[in-house]
Amino acid sequence: MTEPHSMQVTVQEITTALKDKPGALLPILHAIQDTVGYIPTVCVPQIAGALNLSRAEVHGVISFYHYFRDTPPGKHTIHLCRAESCQSMGGKSLESYVKTKLGIDFHETTADGKYSLEPVYCLGNCACSPAMQIDEEIYGRVSEKTFDSTLTDLENLA
Template structure:
């Protein structure tokens, strides 16, 4: 069965459940991403039809909000904090290291599908800047070395 065939009933159910809510597009997009991990491109026509919108309108919202993904996420998502406190404590240098180490930029997934990299604008861990989150675990005072050690441990436990 194709990916479209496996996701189609799920997407149709989400659309049917939420289409009558005021401002239904965002709840539908969140529902699909929360369920599937991303919003497959082949769902856009169904969403548009269900809400009497154009495909361009739906695609425009998906591409405007960085939260929404149109590709499957990695097994683990790394969120790097980009808030002021983390920036003041070296987050930019950490970001450069992480991108180099993983070979990807923000909103991308490693070729092996292990990691996705996403920016976040505060993890609430300002006293321990710079911070990152992998899965549900938050890490503080992250350095290039501690990042490398953390992803090595994360890969081993995955």
């Protein structure tokens, strides 16, 4: 995990590099989340100052978008699709299986810090439903069995 001091430096570097772009706030927030893993609340004043915005405006943007998070994610983030196409292929029962298996609900992280579970409304993989994404990897026609084996593969990699 990034130390508080170096994190502030990182945030400073990112805002300095990107603040002059037109509409810079989203690119800055993306860069911070890509680097730090989330957007720590303590950075909000720093970002607001660099862009001449109020802290409320920056907080409003972070909380408006589902993708941005203000808490550290687990080691892996599982995005499970809840949309219609995946529902037509058993997405709902896969969803309850995954939640039971991990022992968490959406927007939560397992106690061991390994997995965060997020809902997603379409991964554009609707021809291969149900779909999920783990970190940057996308999976199609996910079944309980393939979900388990994917997790086993991830743990063996670690």
